[in-house]
Amino acid sequence: xxxxxxxxxxxxxxxxxxxxxxxxxxxxxxxxxxxxxxxxxxxxxxxxxxxxxxxxxxxxxxxxxxxxxxxxxxxxxxxxxxxxxxxxxxxxxxxxxxxxxxxxxxxxxxxxxxxxxxxxxxxxxxxxxxxxxxxxxxxxxxxxxxxxxxxxxxxxxxxxxxxxxxxxxxxxxxxxxxxxxxxxxxxxxxxxxxxxxxxxxxxxxxxxxxxxxxxxxxxxxxxxxxxxxxxxxxxxxxxxxxxxxxxxxxxxxxxxxxxxxxxxxxxxxxxxxxxxxxxxxxxxxxxxxxxxxxxxxxxxxxxxxxxxxxxxxxxxxxxxxxxxxxxxxxxxxxxxxxxxxxxxxxxxxxxxxxxxxxxxxxxxxxxxxxxxxxxxxxxxxxxxxxxxxxxxxxxxxxxxxxxxxxxxxxxxxxxxxxxxxxxxxxxxxxxxxxxxxxxxxxxxxxxxxxxxxxxxxxxxxxxxxxxxxxxxxxxxxxxxxxxxxxxxxxxxxxxxxxxxxxxxxxxxxxxxxxxxxxxxxxxxxxxxxxxxxxxxxxxxxxxxxxxxxxxxxxxxxxxxxxxxxxxxxxxxxxxxxxxxxxx
Amino acid sequence: xxxxxxxxxxxxxxxxxxxxxxxxxxxxxxxxxxxxxxxxxxxxxxxxxxxxxxxxxxxxxxxxxxxxxxxxxxxxxxxxxxxxxxxxxxxxxxxxxxxxxxxxxxxxxxxxxxxxxxxxxxxxxxxxxxxxxxxxxxxxxxxxxxxxxxxxxxxxxxxxxxxxxxxxxxxxxxxxxxxxxxxxxxxxxxxxxxxxxxxxxxxxxxxxxxxxxxxxxxxxxxxxxxxxxxxxxxxxxxxxxxxxxxxxxxxxxxxxxxxxxxxxxxxxxxxxxxxx
Numbered sequence: 128x129x130x131x132x133x134x135x136x137x138x139x140x141x142x143x144x145x146x147x148x149x150x151x152x153x154x155x156x157x158x159x160x161x162x163x164x165x166x167x168x169x170x171x172x173x174x175x176x177x178x179x180x181x182x183x184x185x186x187x188x189x190x191x192x193x194x195x196x197x198x199x200x201x202x203x204x205x206x207x208x209x210x211x212x213x214x215x216x217x218x219x220x221x222x223x224x225x226x227x228x229x230x231x232x233x234x235x236x237x238x239x240x241x242x243x244x245x246x247x248x249x250x251x252x253x254x255x256x257x258x259x260x261x262x263x264x265x266x267x268x269x270x271x272x273x274x275x276x277x278x279x280x281x282x283x284x285x286x287x288x289x290x291x292x293x294x295x296x297x298x299x300x301x302x303x304x305x306x307x308x309x310x311x312x313x314x315x316x317x318x319x320x321x322x323x324x325x326x327x328x329x330x331x332x333x334x335x336x337x338x339x340x341x342x343x344x345x346x347x348x349x350x351x352x353x354x355x356x357x358x359x360x361x362x363x364x365x366x367x368x369x370x371x372x373x374x375x376x377x378x379x380x381x382x383x384x385x386x387x388x389x390x391x392x393x394x395x396x397x398x399x400x401x402x403x404x405x406x407x408x409x410x411x412x413x414x415x416x417x418x419x420x421x422x423x424x425x426x427x428x429x430x431x432x433x434x435x436x437x438x439x440x441x442x443x444x445x446x447x448x449x450x451x452x453x454x455x456x457x458x459x460x461x462x463x464x465x466x467x468x469x470x471x472x473x474x475x476x477x478x479x480x481x482x483x484x485x486x487x488x489x490x491x492x493x494x495x496x497x498x499x500x501x502x503x504x505x506x507x508x509x510x511x512x513x514x515x516x517x518x519x520x521x522x523x524x525x526x527x528x529x530x531x532x533x534x535x536x537x538x539x540x541x542x543x544x545x546x547x548x549x550x551x552x553x554x555x556x557x558x559x560x561x562x563x564x565x566x567x568x569x570x571x572x573x574x575x576x577x578x579x580x581x582x583x584x585x586x587x588x589x590x591x592x593x594x595x596x597x598x599x600x601x602x603x604x605x606x607x608x609x610x611x612x613x614x615x616x617x618x619x620x621x622x623x624x625x626x627x628x629x630x631x632x633x634x635x636x637x638x639x640x641x642x643x644x645x646x647x648x649x650x651x652x653x654x655x656x657x658x659x660x661x662x663x664x665x666x667x668x669x670x671x672x673x674x675x676x677x678x679x680x681x682x683x684x685x686x687x688x689x690x691x692x693x694x695x696x697x698x699x700x701x702x703x704x705x706x707x708x709x710x
Numbered sequence: 711x712x713x714x715x716x717x718x719x720x721x722x723x724x725x726x727x728x729x730x731x732x733x734x735x736x737x738x739x740x741x742x743x744x745x746x747x748x749x750x751x752x753x754x755x756x757x758x759x760x761x762x763x764x765x766x767x768x769x770x771x772x773x774x775x776x777x778x779x780x781x782x783x784x785x786x787x788x789x790x791x792x793x794x795x796x797x798x799x800x801x802x803x804x805x806x807x808x809x810x811x812x813x814x815x816x817x818x819x820x821x822x823x824x825x826x827x828x829x830x831x832x833x834x835x836x837x838x839x840x841x842x843x844x845x846x847x848x849x850x851x852x853x854x855x856x857x858x859x860x861x862x863x864x865x866x867x868x869x870x871x872x873x874x875x876x877x878x879x880x881x882x883x884x885x886x887x888x889x890x891x892x893x894x895x896x897x898x899x900x901x902x903x904x905x906x907x908x909x910x911x912x913x914x915x916x917x918x919x920x921x922x923x924x925x926x927x928x929x930x931x932x933x934x935x936x937x938x939x940x941x942x943x944x945x946x947x948x949x950x951x952x953x954x955x956x957x958x959x960x961x962x963x964x965x966x967x968x969x970x971x972x973x974x975x976x977x978x979x980x981x982x983x984x985x986x
Contacts, residue, residue, distance in 0.1 A: 167986050337984040347984075351976055356796045358788075379976050382968045384795060387821035391788035394781065398761070398792025401779055402800065406792070424782050511986070551777040551793075551800055554756045559771045559778030570727055570772065571780075 139327035142195035143281060144203045146224050147273070149212030151185030154270035157295065159190025160509075161274060164291035165283050166194040167338050167511040170329030174199045174510040178223055178448070180216060187216040189224065194281065196330050198513060200475045200617025201504075204696035206230060207324060209245060210277045211238075212257060212269050218242040222693075226250055231321060233276060235269065255316045264312065266305030275313020282325035285314070335514045337477070341505035342368035344479035344515060345435055346375060349407050351480075352487035353522035354433070355381035356406040358395035360388055363447040364503040365409040365437040372409075389414040393421040396432045400425075401560055403550035405491060405522040409435040412454050413444065415498075419461045422496050426466040426585065428560040429538065429548070431490040431497075431524065435483065438502040440691035450503035451691025452613055453665040458498045459642050459673060465582065467589045469497035470642035474600060474616035476505055477515030482639055485597060488520035493588045494545060500641070504614045504694055518597075524548060527556050536567040540580055544587030589643045598640040598648065605632030606657040607708060608682075610649075612638045612670060614694065615662050621697035626704050633704070638670075644677050659684045660707055662700070666690040718752045720745035727772045736913030736922075737767045739887030740834050744774070744803070746890060747897035751801075758801045761790040763815060765807040766841050767834035767913065776803075784814030787822040787831065794829045795968065801901060802829040809839045812848040812868050819870075822906055823877030828965040830900040830907045833870065834887070836915035836922060844918035870910055871947045875940060875959060880905030882943065882959040884952075887913040888926040892955060899936075899957060905965040912953070929953045936960035 147162065149155040159175055166173040173194045180186030191206070193199055205225045210233040211217060221244035226232075230250045232241045235257040246252070255276055257269035271292075278288050289307055296302045339347075346368050349357075357376060359369045373383045386392035392408045399406040410418065415436045425432055438454045440446035458470045469489050473482035483499055490497035527535060527547035537558040539546045549556035563571040564578045572578070600616070603623060611619055616637040623633050636652055653659050659682050661671040671686035678684075687703055689695070716722075723745035731737050748758060758776035762768035764783035771778025777800075781789050790804035811819055811833045822831065837854075839845040845858045848868035855862055874882050881903040885893035893911060900907035912929065914922035934956030937943055943959035 336986045337981075338986055339984040343984065347980060350980065356792065358792055375980050377969060379980070382795060384792070384968070386788065387817055390785060391791075391818055391821070394785040394788035395792030395795070397781065398779070398789040398794075399796035401789075402759070402793045402797035404796035406796070420782050421785060428779075428781075514985075549777075551759050551797065552756055554754070557756050557775055557777045559760075559780055561772070561780045562782055563780065571769075 139282065139325045141197070141327050142193065142199065142203065143324060143326060144191070144193045144206045145208040145210065145277060145281070146189050146191050146206050147210050147277070148187070148189040148217055148220065149270065150187045150215040151182065153212040154268055155188050155190050155212060158270040158274040159192055161288070161291045161295045162192055162278065163509060163511070164294050164338065165278060165288045167336065168287040168290050169283050170331070171195060171326065172198050172511045174202065174508055176202060176504065176508045178220060180219065187219065189220050191224070194326060196327055199510070201621065201694065201697060204698040208233065208277065208280065210273050211241070212273055213238040214241055218244045221245065231280070231324065233273065251321060253320055255313070260312050260316070261309055264305050264308045266301060267309040267312070268306070271306045271309035272313035272316070275310035276317045278310070279314040279317035280320055280324045336511055337514055338509065338511050339476070340367065340507060340509045341473065341476040341479040341501055342437065342507065343371050344477055345473070345483040345499070345501060345506070346372040348480035348483035349433065349487055350375055350379050350381070351517070352484040352520055353405045354407045354487055355379070356396065356399035356404045357381070357383040357408060358386045358392040358399070358406070359383070359408045359410065360386050360392050360414060362411045362414050364439055364506050365411050365435065368409045368435065368437065368506065389417040390421070393418040393434070397421060397425055397430050400430045400432050401551070403526070405431070405487060407433040407435065407487070409437065411437050411439050411447070412441045415454060415457060419457070422468070423462040423464065423466050424562040425496045426462065426468050427562045429494040429585070430560065431494050433483070433486050433490050433497045433499060435499045435501055437506040438500060446692055448503065449692045450614060450694055451665055452500070452502060452615070452663050453669065453691065454500060455641065455665070455669040455673065458500055467586050467643065468495050469493065469589070470500065471497060471640055472500040472613040472638065473505060474613055474637045474639060476508060476510045477512040479505055480515045480517060484517070484520045487522050491522040491524045492545070493592060494524065494548060495585070495588065500613060502614050526550055527553060537569045538565060538567050538581060538584070540567060540584050543591055544584045594640055594645065598638070598645045600635070600637040600639065601652060602635045603627065603633055605634050606655070607632065608634045608636060608653050608656040608659045609662055609704070610636045610638065610659060610670070610674065611662040612641060615664055618695045618697045618700050619662055622700035622704060625697065625701045629705070631705070631708055646677055650678055650680055653680055653682050656682050658682065660687050660704070661685070662687045662695070664689060664691055664695060716754070718749045720749045723748045723755055723775055725773055725775050729773050730769055731766060732917045734916040735766070736836060736887035736915070737770065737834050739890050740767070740832065740893065740911055740913055741770055741773055743885070743887070743890040743893035743897060744832070746894035747901065750894065750898055751901060753801050757799070758803065759793055760803045760805060761793065762786045762805045763810040764841070765810045765839070767805060767807040768810055770805050784810055785818065786810065787815060787818040790829050791822060791825065791827050794827050798828070798967065803901070804829055804831045806833060808833060808835040808837060808849045809847040812870060816848070820873065820877045823874050823879040823908070825966050826878060826880055826905040826963055828904050828967070830897065830909065832897065832909045832911060834911050834913035835870070836913050836919055838915050838918045840915050840918055871958060874908045875943055875947060878963065879908045880961045880963045880965070881907035881957070883909045883957045884955050885909055885911045886925065886929045886931065886955055887911055889929070889931050889955065892931045896957065899960070903960055905961070905963055925953070929955055931955045934958050938962055
């Protein structure tokens with residue numbers, strides 16, 4: 128959307144970004160969820176991220192919401208409205224909430240003035256007596272007055288707002304009626320407010336859209352692919368994925384076990400999969416680090432499994448609540464020995480469903496671990512999306528029947544490298560799965576020839592598999608090629624639309640399959656390029672270095688990367704791409 | 711599972727793979743006792759999974775004719791736990807040594823006792839790391855001298871029975887590898903008792919702890935009959951010299967078994983909740 132006028136008095140905004148903020152207990156997340164639902168019910172696309180203070184409970188919180196006429200997979204670089212129930216400690220959000228030059232601040236005069244960090248430049252201020260108005264309604268709350276005001280500013284229809292409130296608050300007795308009254312009172316205070324924030328008419332037909340987080344999409348993809356066992360240890364920002372699956376799995380004939388640590392969870396998953404039940408765990412960087420030894424075991428013993436890594440800022444404990452793509456190196460290179468395995472990355476919230484589903488399918492088909500690199504943004508952002516792509520990938524493992532003529536050899540070298548796996552309970556096929564180097568029948572062996580044969584077999588499984596078109600999303604055409612993965616794809620898509628509007632011919636390659644790298648296909652895509660830039664969110668350009676080490680191409684390659692905590696925004700990327708194209 | 715009537719004898723439960731163990735190693739006796747126990751229970755080898763970590767005793771799965779899993783050091787219990795929860799129809803036997811189970815895998819031991827999944831954990835305790843050639847383990851006596859700890863560890867010895875009882879294990883027994891029939895009895899009881907069953911086996915290391923050969927002269931088989939009184943079990947555990955054999959505790963705690971819907975299909979509501 129960047130590069131085109133986003134506002135005009137006649138048509139309204141095609142995209143608007145607002146913040147609802149307040150101290151703990153003020154109900155800003157509830158208000159944010161109602162706004163998100165109201166936007167969805169009005170036919171808009173929308174996206175919500177959240178930020179809160181370090182307190183476990185009761186800290187200041189901000190719901191950042193973008194509402195747009197077209198699908199959105201990222202936040203914009205600045206916000207047009209900051210609406211606060213109160214201003215306590217709000218200055219700590221100043222870096223996270225960059226305001227547009229003429230942004231509107233909305234607050235309760237009784238709670239003081241907005242912090243100086245927000246009143247620089249040409250920002251405007253509108254005082255609304257939130258607390259006084261709320262007090263006049265029995266059970267009324269200031270957050271709903273504020274939300275009513277904000278919804279009116281944006282031009283969201285009344286009925287959608289009421290319906291959204293019903294969906295979010297409906298189950299709580301005695302809450303909905305006063306909330307509706309407070310919303311109406313808040314709406315009345317917006318009469319005479321500055322214009323220019325009204326949204327353009329919503330695109331037709333909201334039917335078929337979904338409202339969900341990437342974590343939920345990933346969990347759904349896993350279950351639809353056939354995962355029936357999950358073991359995991361709580362960790363931010365993967366916990367919601369586990370909580371969603373904990374409720375969903377038992378209804379699907381599956382089970383979730385809370386393990387004592389990540390060492391246990393990955394080995395429980397291995398145990399389940401050895402028993403023939405497709406299994407998954409979800410974690411974040413610190414947990415993935417603990418699992419590495421056992422993921423290597425799964426490679427050597429050829430046990431299929433899926434690990435979803437919802438990446439957060441590292442190293443070490445890092446910033447648990449913020450996004451970064453810093454686990455690419457450990458996901459690809461973290462296993463000791465040469466241990467071929469799968470690494471995938473969803474490139475959008477809805478795509479978390481498809482990519483996880485594909486990961487389960489690939490892990491089972493190739494009898495090897497698949498690591499799925501989601502991240503805090505994809506996992507925790509809640510968005511209105513078109514119904515996600517959902518190809519019917521399922522867990523289908525090559526299993527052994529009851530061999531009568533030939534003695535069963537679990538690790539038999541086959542043309543594909545995949546050997547039939549006997550599931551416990553199958554007579555005359557018992558074998559011992561082993562992390563020790565082994566011969567074809569699974570017996571431990573320290574012979575070089577056995578080691579080499581099994582190394583090659585495991586390599587061949589991945590090299591000889593036809594991965595199809597899903598390995599990358601390739602969009603646009605041009606001599607300039609931008610390569611990325613994961614959550615950088617959303618802002619890049621927008622930036623590239625803007626670049627194209629300025630006459631720049633660009634091709635975007637968003638890699639969904641990071642390992643095994645589809646080297647020849649990627650080399651083919653960049654063969655005619657004049658330049659390649661690799662865009663990612665980590666401090667040292669991990670994808671760039673990986674591609675530099677793997678690709679044999681003449682074309683100059685540049686790296687565009689920044690560390691986590693602050694995601695890329697489309698306008699920032701557009702500026703960088705324009706600069707880059709000129710140098 | 712195989713259809714025709716089968717007479718189960720201990721030999722059916724052993725594989726042709728030659729053990730790496732030293733001649734005279736106590737672990738041979740555990741393998742024999744396990745085979746006897748499985749034959750006595752007449753369970754088909756393919757319906758049994760033997761799961762282990764790393765160490766001399768952890769090599770045991772491949773020496774059986776059952777399904778085996780020889781995983782990484784210290785993680786046998788989680789592997790067996792995942793397998794049993796996913797496949798409750800299988801008989802799951804987790805095996806290993808004192809280093810694997812009480813040191814690197816110590817945390818899993820606590821939580822396996824707490825979780826009380828219906829599996830049997832057999833620890834072959836020789837109070838030494840044998841595979842790495844003679845370092846002290848958690849159960850090694852404080853003053854035992856070795857190359858790695860020439861003046862002894864200076865640490866108090868880990869007390870697995872006390873930890874198991876305190877952590878909620880439902881069945882606690884001590885056996886001796888030199889008494890394979892008695893040990894087989896204990897293993898049968900352990901497998902047949904629902905929940906987490908812990909069998910601590912005195913299994914001498916003839917190479918690095920040759921003095922343990924004398925255990926056969928000083929152990930007392932049949933010292934205990936099962937009690938479900940935890941206080942009595944605690945008295946036995948804390949007053950015993952560690953050489954008395956038998957079932958020290960057999961509780962009645964129901965095993966962990968998460969409720970699972972019979973249908974393995976995906977209900978429509980899973981995605982309908984997201985639809986606007």
